Amino acid sequence: MLNYNPQQRLPTSEELPCSDDTPVDHELQNTIPNLLRAILLLIWAAREDWFFGVDMGIYDRSRQILQTPIVPDGFLSLRVQRHKKPKGRLSYVLAEENNIVPVFVLEYVSKTYGGEYDRKMEDYARLGVRYYTIYNPDYWQRDQHQPLEVYRLTNGNYERQLGEPVWMPEVGLGIGRELGVCEQWQRDWLYWYDQQLNRYQVPEELIEQLQQQLRQQELRAQQAESQLQQEKKRAQQLAEMLRRLGVDPDSV
Incomplete structure (x- = not known):
């Protein structure tokens, strides 16, 4: 039977055992x-x-x-x-x-x-x-x-x-x-x-989701850059055609 003494000083969390020292038998x-x-x-x-x-x-x-x-x-x-x-x-x-x-x-x-x-x-x-x-x-x-x-x-x-x-x-x-x-x-x-x-979600799933979003964003940026380069090339071709016809493309 537990004897209760209201005046008894109880050990603090820093003084008490943090566990029962029973080892886990499975990870x-x-x-x-x-x-x-x-x-x-x-x-x-x-x-x-x-x-x-x-x-x-x-x-x-x-x-x-x-x-x-x-x-x-x-x-x-x-x-x-x-x-x-x-x-x-x-x-x-x-x-x-x-x-x-x-x-x-x-x-x-x-x-x-x-x-x-x-x-x-x-x-x-x-x-x-x-x-x-x-x-x-x-x-x-x-x-x-x-x-x-x-x-x-x-x-x-x-x-x-x-x-x-x-x-x-x-x-x-x-x-x-x-x-x-x-x-x-x-x-x-x-x-x-x-x-x-x-x-x-677990952290690994969130990381994978964010990585996938980043890859998709990078792909969209690459596609946009490729499209921009194609448009620049097309503009250069049109300017060259105007010059051959005797028209200054900068005056258009």
Whole structure:
């Protein structure tokens, strides 16, 4: 049982462990949440009221006392500072974030089962996370679940949201899967979607689109230059014909 002492000084985010030191056992545990974060940096570039953490410890008061964080693969908080302190956040301590709980949490299920469908679900419900997303692309049959499951917290319990992508009104985003390319790797990735369930672009796609627009603009410029040269040549030919007829082309 946790002994509560209101006079007890609690460790700060700089003093707390930044993670639980559990190593990831698949590179996608970092790649997928980092892709979601990269998309947010594009679509919410002008906003300063959000933070997306990757493999970062979250502490409520009890975990702060025990110095045992809960560490999702990714999480999103709204109505918080995007950049905090010159060196950034070392962990996410609710007491230092106006007690704002992340609105979205992502867990990636890898070869080693980590309690995503039971223990962690209970932990996030207790914490008050509105949307809990479990991505299990490789072991969903083993675990007798679907590759992507999104749960919404209602009256203290998680209810699975049907359909895909899933629109999350409290977040202002949808979440879903789609075949795509990230880091030159073609596979199913998680993406954000708008309210009409149109997928947001990833940085690589935006770069390719801008490069294509630049190539098209350069081609149009080359075509315009070629047309201008042809018109100059035609004008020179007409001037020469006038001279042969005894007419000064400059007097026309």
